[in-house]
Amino acid sequence: MSVQPHSPDVENDSLEDRLYTVKYEDPGESHLDVTLPGLCAERCTTYDCVSVCPAGVWREGEEGVPEIAYENCLECGSCRWACVHGNVEWEYPETGSGVTYKNG
Amino acid sequence: MTEIIADRNTETPDYDDRFDAVVVGAGLAGSAAALTMADGGLDVIMIERGRYPGAKNVFGGVLYTPTIRKLADLDDAPLERYIAERRYGMLTDHDETAISISPGEWHEPPHNDSYTVFRGEFDEWFAEQAVDAGATLLTETTVTGLVRENGRIIGVKTDRPDGTLRAPYVVLAEGGNSLVSERAELKETEQRGNVAVAVKEVVEFPDDDNAIQDRFRLTGDAGAAYHYFGEGAVGDAFGGGFVYTNGETVSVGLAYRISDAVSGQPNPEGTLNAFKTHPAVAPLFRGGRTVEYAAKTIPEGGADSVPELTHDGAVIVGDAAGLVLNNGVHLEGTNMAVESGFHAGKSIVDAAEQGRTDADALSAYAENLEASFVMRNLRRYEWLMEAVENDREFVFRELPQALADAGTEYFRIDREPKESHAENAKERIMEAVGGYTGAAKLALRYRKIVT
Ligand SMILES: Cc1cc2nc3c(=O)[nH]c(=O)nc-3n(C[C@H](O)[C@H](O)[C@H](O)COP(=O)(O)OP(=O)(O)OC[C@H]3O[C@@H](n4cnc5c(N)ncnc54)[C@H](O)[C@@H]3O)c2cc1C
Numbered sequence: 155m156s157v158q159p160h161s162p163d164v165e166n167d168s169l170e171d172r173l174y175t176v177k178y179e180d181p182g183e184s185h186l187d188v189t190l191p192g193l194c195a196e197r198c199t200t201y202d203c204v205s206v207c208p209a210g211v212w213r214e215g216e217e218g219v220p221e222i223a224y225e226n227c228l229e230c231g232s233c234r235w236a237c238v239h240g241n242v243e244w245e246y247p248e249t250g251s252g253v254t255y256k257n258g
Numbered sequence: 259m260t261e262i263i264a265d266r267n268t269e270t271p272d273y274d275d276r277f278d279a280v281v282v283g284a285g286l287a288g289s290a291a292a293l294t295m296a297d298g299g300l301d302v303i304m305i306e307r308g309r310y311p312g313a314k315n316v317f318g319g320v321l322y323t324p325t326i327r328k329l330a331d332l333d334d335a336p337l338e339r340y341i342a343e344r345r346y347g348m349l350t351d352h353d354e355t356a357i358s359i360s361p362g363e364w365h366e367p368p369h370n371d372s373y374t375v376f377r378g379e380f381d382e383w384f385a386e387q388a389v390d391a392g393a394t395l396l397t398e399t400t401v402t403g404l405v406r407e408n409g410r411i412i413g414v415k416t417d418r419p420d421g422t423l424r425a426p427y428v429v430l431a432e433g434g435n436s437l438v439s440e441r442a443e444l445k446e447t448e449q450r451g452n453v454a455v456a457v458k459e460v461v462e463f464p465d466d467d468n469a470i471q472d473r474f475r476l477t478g479d480a481g482a483a484y485h486y487f488g489e490g491a492v493g494d495a496f497g498g499g500f501v502y503t504n505g506e507t508v509s510v511g512l513a514y515r516i517s518d519a520v521s522g523q524p525n526p527e528g529t530l531n532a533f534k535t536h537p538a539v540a541p542l543f544r545g546g547r548t549v550e551y552a553a554k555t556i557p558e559g560g561a562d563s564v565p566e567l568t569h570d571g572a573v574i575v576g577d578a579a580g581l582v583l584n585n586g587v588h589l590e591g592t593n594m595a596v597e598s599g600f601h602a603g604k605s606i607v608d609a610a611e612q613g614r615t616d617a618d619a620l621s622a623y624a625e626n627l628e629a630s631f632v633m634r635n636l637r638r639y640e641w642l643m644e645a646v647e648n649d650r651e652f653v654f655r656e657l658p659q660a661l662a663d664a665g666t667e668y669f670r671i672d673r674e675p676k677e678s679h680a681e682n683a684k685e686r687i688m689e690a691v692g693g694y695t696g697a698a699k700l701a702l703r704y705r706k707i708v709t
């Protein structure tokens with residue numbers, strides 16, 4: 155028997171490639187926001203919005219206020235619950251824009 | 259259009275008189291309600307924010323069809339595979355201990371009412387059944403709020419110009435991210451410990467036409483549902499992973515509590531990468547290519563989190579009402595969504611016949627749901643989540659490790675007698691469960707799983 159590695163190589167796509175698999179229509183403006191930027195900057199130390207997001211929408215920004223790449227959003231809703239400060243503003247992108255899943 | 263409602267009484271609010279009922283969301287619960295009401299002779303409109311029903315929906319998933327089959331003919335429904343094998347795998351970081359069941363009965367129709375589907379296809383088909391029964395479907399429209407008069411819900415606001423639509427009954431079937439119900443204070447926003455974040459990939463095998471049959475040992479339309487838990491599935495988090503076979507692709511994903519996702523765990527995408535490359539999982543995905551990446555949440559609050567279901571002029575159904583059973587062994591929400599939509603639809607048909615819209619007139623919905631498998635199953639497992647939460651270190655880490663070690667010992671081939679292997683195996687288990695007293699306590703705590 156030949157020596158084999160433990161598990162075969164499985165290629166995990168980059169997040170960018172993964173997001174590329176989902177059809178997306180830009181609503182033109184962000185459906186996500188923070189209610190009080192000051193609260194993120196001064197009171198929040200955990201950035202739970204950043205840790206939970208499966209799509210890399212939330213990123214730790216300069217001066218402690220997260221940057222929001224809303225075009226990446228998969229509309230899962232997780233960030234809305236994750237922020238214990240209730241500081242996430244969350245709307246559905248208007249009139250059917252945003253993601254469209256083929257399989258889902 | 260019913261005269262019943264128009265003539266009902268002098269205090270009738272100013273409905274638009276075009277529809278008897280508005281359904282918010284054309285997912286499984288919404289279409290089940292719409293279909294039931296249309297069959298009952300009501301004029302119904304479903305409002306769906308996606309480009310088509312299902313466009314925004316994500317699940318694992320296995321669709322459970324005992325109720326749907328009574329509402330629609332599944333013969334031409336877009337089903338992928340029936341479930342012929344279930345496998346439960348406990349993963350440490352490099353071991354697997356698994357149980358697999360594949361009863362012969364599952365190969366016979368109706369296949370234990372369990373089929374993999376794509377929501378993007380199935381939900382559209384199901385909504386079409388409601389349309390065929392007479393319902394109207396409006397897509398690419400988001401409901402932004404409810405219209406009230408004297409406390410009674412009399413319609414919805416949408417993001418369309420002049421988008422207010424009035425009707426005697428509103429069915430809230432908006433799923434777990436229930437912005438409308440929450441903002442109307444019909445339910446509280448869940449704690450993040452009661453909501454799971456889920457990620458999923460659909461994988462194809464461009465270089466291997468027989469990948470699914472061979473890797474999952476399947477023939478024909480038979481399919482497999484694999485569930486995983488333990489450290490190798492979702493690290494330290496409370497949750498699990500899944501693998502389901504579709505016709506030509508395989509779905510892989512995981513779900514775990516948001517409260518865990520924010521503490522020390524790699525982010526959901528990183529956790530998915532680790533799960534997919536686990537030595538027990540990776541061979542299933544060799545050479546695979548991702549055709550779709552998706553994310554969603556699962557309400558997991560159980561019976562405790564189910565809000566008041568009936569209101570003056572409105573009912574809440576499906577995930578919006580928190581009707582999901584997710585206890586590690588069972589992950590069922592589709593059947594509950596359809597069952598709740600069905601009972602809600604029926605109670606509205608009955609109330610309309612009496613010309614009433616008040617919550618009391620709709621109470622049959624809550625009562626029938628309570629008597630159905632939906633609330634009975636949620637109540638039955640209410641205690642389990644709590645018990646597992648208290649024992650999480652044991653259930654997700656120590657037990658998988660102890661079973662893997664015990665298996666390794668029990669089947670060890672060396673020059674020692676089997677007696678000593680068996681003794682070592684037993685020791686590993688006893689150590690993990692805390693001796694005979696510990697084992698007895700655990701058995702007592704979890705006896706209800708089997709009784
Ligand atoms: C990862 C994952 C795996 C799962 N696996 C399984 C499984 O294997 N088996 C199983 O039985 N269950 C599973 N579930 C649970 C199951 O998916 C849900 O219980 C089920 O989809 C609930 O159906 P629903 O109709 O209540 O809600 P949804 O399917 O969420 O439908 C809600 C609908 O309302 C629309 N909507 C929402 N808000 C608005 C608005 N304001 N205006 C207009 N439209 C709106 C949405 O676009 C959507 O079409 C899983 C869930 C997840 C997330």
Ligand code: SF4
Nearest residue numbers: 194198202203237241
């Ligand atoms: S978790 Fe909430 S408070 Fe903290 S940075 Fe994110 S949005 Fe701001």
Ligand code: SF4
Nearest residue numbers: 207227228230231233
């Ligand atoms: S909804 Fe989901 S994908 Fe979108 S920003 Fe929030 S966590 Fe990220």
